[in-house]
Amino acid sequence: MLTNSILLAFREIRRNVLRSFLTILGIVIGVAAVIIMVTIGGGATVQVTELISSLGSNLLMVTPGKRLGPGQSSDTVPFKVSDAEAIARDVSSIAAVAPVSSQSLQAVSGNANWSTSVTGTDNSYFRVTNRSVRAGRTFSESELRSGAAVCVIGETVRKKLFGNQYPLGTKMRLQKLSCEIVGILESKGQSTMGSDQDDIVVIPLRTLQRRVTGSQNIGLITVSVRDGASTEKVRQEIGKLMRERRHVAPGEDDNFNVMDMKEITKMLTGTTQMLTALLSAVAAVSLLVGGIGIMNIMLVSVTERTREIGIRLAIGALEREVLTQFLLEAVVLSSFGGVIGIILALAGSIWLSDVLKVPFVFNGGIILVAFLFSASVGVIFGYFPALKAARLDPIVALRHE
Numbered sequence: 318m319l320t321n322s323i324l325l326a327f328r329e330i331r332r333n334v335l336r337s338f339l340t341i342l343g344i345v346i347g348v349a350a351v352i353i354m355v356t357i358g359g360g361a362t363v364q365v366t367e368l369i370s371s372l373g374s375n376l377l378m379v380t381p382g383k384r385l386g387p388g389q390s391s392d393t394v395p396f397k398v399s400d401a402e403a404i405a406r407d408v409s410s411i412a413a414v415a416p417v418s419s420q421s422l423q424a425v426s427g428n429a430n431w432s433t434s435v436t437g438t439d440n441s442y443f444r445v446t447n448r449s450v451r452a453g454r455t456f457s458e459s460e461l462r463s464g465a466a467v468c469v470i471g472e473t474v475r476k477k478l479f480g481n482q483y484p485l486g487t488k489m490r491l492q493k494l495s496c497e498i499v500g501i502l503e504s505k506g507q508s509t510m511g512s513d514q515d516d517i518v519v520i521p522l523r524t525l526q527r528r529v530t531g532s533q534n535i536g537l538i539t540v541s542v543r544d545g546a547s548t549e550k551v552r553q554e555i556g557k558l559m560r561e562r563r564h565v566a567p568g569e570d571d572n573f574n575v576m577d578m579k580e581i582t583k584m585l586t587g588t589t590q591m592l593t594a595l596l597s598a599v600a601a602v603s604l605l606v607g608g609i610g611i612m613n614i615m616l617v618s619v620t621e622r623t624r625e626i627g628i629r630l631a632i633g634a635l636e637r638e639v640l641t642q643f644l645l646e647a648v649v650l651s652s653f654g655g656v657i658g659i660i661l662a663l664a665g666s667i668w669l670s671d672v673l674k675v676p677f678v679f680n681g682g683i684i685l686v687a688f689l690f691s692a693s694v695g696v697i698f699g700y701f702p703a704l705k706a707a708r709l710d711p712i713v714a715l716r717h718e
Contacts, residue, residue: 466495
């Protein structure tokens with residue numbers, strides 16, 4: 318009996334193909350939109366996690382100032398190299414510490430020039446920020462101590478100034494400073510904030526201080542925590558040490574910040590997941606609209622087929638058989654819509670992942686949930702028309718014109 322009801326449902330759908338397609342359009346759009354939103358959101362979450370991980374393993378960033386970003390305190394007291402040395406010496410579970418001072422300068426080679434970020438630091442910087450040298454080398458100890466005019470450049474700077482060449486051993490100018498290129502960094506792409514991580518020139522810290530800025534100040538201390546150690550504990554130790562060194566009285570706010578990249582990762586991924594859930598909920602409204610469309614069409618179908626229903630009831634069909642037939646028609650319609658929506662969603666997700674440059678993350682769970690939800694829409698919104706058909710009086714139905 319069930320097989321016969323399914324075959325009758327398919328027959329009715331084939332009889333009105335265009336109307337059936339328009340009926341399931343809302344289901345198709347709803348299922349496709351939900352799956353695409355969740356897939357792209359999952360890809361964005363993975364990308365954010367990977368990009369932040371690429372900044373460094375167990376990374377802490379110590380910056381001067383009471384507040385971060387726009388509106389930073391004007392009475393900011395910069396760090397000294399001795400502060401970084403104190404952290405490396407007095408704080409436990411530290412893998413590496415790198416003092417950093419940065420300035421935007423014009424890089425020039427021949428007729429080519431490019432405005433880039435010049436970072437003064439030491440070799441610990443490459444370890445802390447998880448950066449490797451693609452070609453050449455990092456700085457020697459003598460170059461770091463003497464403040465030699467040497468530099469390691471990022472991939473973007475190489476392309477802008479030298480095209481496809483690998484200019485190891487050649488010289489370039491940073492404003493008035495002429496430096497020898499001793500290394501080229503491995504490409505890292507964009508950061509989570511959209512900045513180009515390859516648009517960088519790294520030089521010894523003393524070189525930057527003596528020959529560019531003329532100041533011993535540093536604006537950032539990057540700290541890598543050993544694997545397995547608690548970053549929160551290290552963060553607290555750094556905070557206690559910095560308060561002592563910067564003479565912050567008890568009860569006063571810190572005039573520095575210690576940021577844990579794990580917390581930033583958690584915050585950004587949480588925001589991404591919340592936005593994904595919100596957009597998916599909005600997209601799911603299409604499923605409700607599609608369900609209402611199915612109910613309307615099934616009610617119209619009951620009206621059109623009143624005489625057919627009356628004949629079936631008159632020759633002995635049971636109410637539950639009529640109910641099952643019309644309910645199956647609604648379920649088949651919504652299931653078709655779910656399948657088409659899934660196919661469109663997978664194709665759309667792959668295309669959007671390529672366009673938006675985010676990883677394509679296949680989520681079988683959301684596909685299964687979307688399909689089951691689309692089928693349940695057919696049950697929920699098809700039940701009332703099916704019940705109306707099953708409860709028709711055969712005599713009244715046979716008289717219907």
